[in-house]
Amino acid sequence: MDNYSDVVARIANDYMDRVKAQLRSVPPGEQDEFLKEIRSHLYEAYQQTPGEDDVARILVVLRNFGEPADVVADRLPGKLVRSGAQRNVPLYVIGGIFIALFGLPLGAGAVGVLIGLLGALAGIVVAYFASVGSVLLVGALFMLLGLVRWFLPHAWDQLVTIGIIRFNDTPGDFFDNLPPAEQGLLLIVVASVLIAAGLGGLWLGKRLLVGMRFLLTLAFDWLRRLAQGARRSLRGGEQPHAKAQRVHPTT
Amino acid sequence: MQYSDDGKERRITQLRKGILELAVMGVLYQGRHYGYSLVRVLSEAGSISLKEGTVYPILGRLDRDGLVRSEWVESDQGPPRKYYALTAAGRRLFDELSQEFTLLASLVQQKWRAPEPVEPARKIVVRKE
Secondary structure (H helix, E strand, C coil), X not given: CCCCCHHHHHHHXXXXXXXXXXXXXXXXXXXXXXXXXXXXXXXHHHHHCCCCCHHHHHHHHHHHHCCHHHHCCCCCCCCCCCCCCCCCHHHHHHHHHHHHHHHHHHHHXXXXXXXXXXXXXXXXXXXXXXXXXXXXXXXXXXXXXHHHHHHCHHHHHHHHHCCCCCCCHHXXXXXXXXXXXXXXXXXXXXXXXXXXXHHHHHHHHHHHHHHHHHHHHHHHHHHHHHHHHHHHHHHHCCHHHHHHCCCCCCC | CCCCHHHHHHHHHHHHXXXXXXXXXXXXXXXXXXXXXXXXXXXXXXXXXXXXXXXXXXXXXXXXXXXXXXXXXXXCCEEEEEEEEECHHHHHHHHHHHHHHHHHHHHHHCCCCCCCCCCCCCCCCCCCC
């Protein structure tokens, strides 16, 4: 090839073979003309590159010229050009089958478990506030009864007579031994304790809600990352083709 | 958050890809060139270096679109060279594209006026009677 030394000619020919391999689908006449043009460029660049070492000179020329895939870009019908990184289609198919068989069911299972956990957490919150609500309600009822016993003893007696208020066993005996005002006071004290417990439960519930919200945020963040990762993986499969059509000027 | 180097490189490549074609047309507007001489002119004119093979896809596109014509010329210094020159259609297109480019470049380099400073919102206290 031209006036190269043997070693340099071999390196240059090897490069030209790689360019030619990229031009398989180009008509022969057009292919020859393009190769002739590239050969002319490489020869002149080699002549203009200073240096004592011929091999180093041709390597510099080829490095400056770029990869064959980039050089032949837009010469191929339908832009069939590919970058140096070749895609192994059967491997992609096998990978796809594996993902379909294992990845998707596992992913769906994980999402199912996550939804179950979230449901359980929501259940805990609902049960907690129902209990706190009950304590408050009972406290309010005791307060009402205490006030009735203290200030409206006749109304209390009527409620006992028609069976709305009943005390059995030991608490009943203990209660009956107390005078009416003290009975009322005792009920008010118990009611106050219950209401205080209920209000404390509500205060704690606020903290519980904050904790739950934090857990929910974590779970949704994890789901979002999972979806983003899946989207990136899908996009990643398209990248080699897009990269192949790029022109690569470098600084 | 620091922007990734990959993203930066990709954007720089995209930017150059479009502008390099215009630069090639600009060089050919001044006179005919073959691939190697075109690369030398571009490399000497700008402070960026480029892969020399990059010009061939561009020349191929311009040729396919009828914007350049080419001819082989014998050289006494080595193999024949393929010279390219802009066609009349290519020259017209370059005139239009360079005007467009000037407008876009001025848009990018425009010294934009800074926005008016916004007064911080005052707190309103409502007293209950």
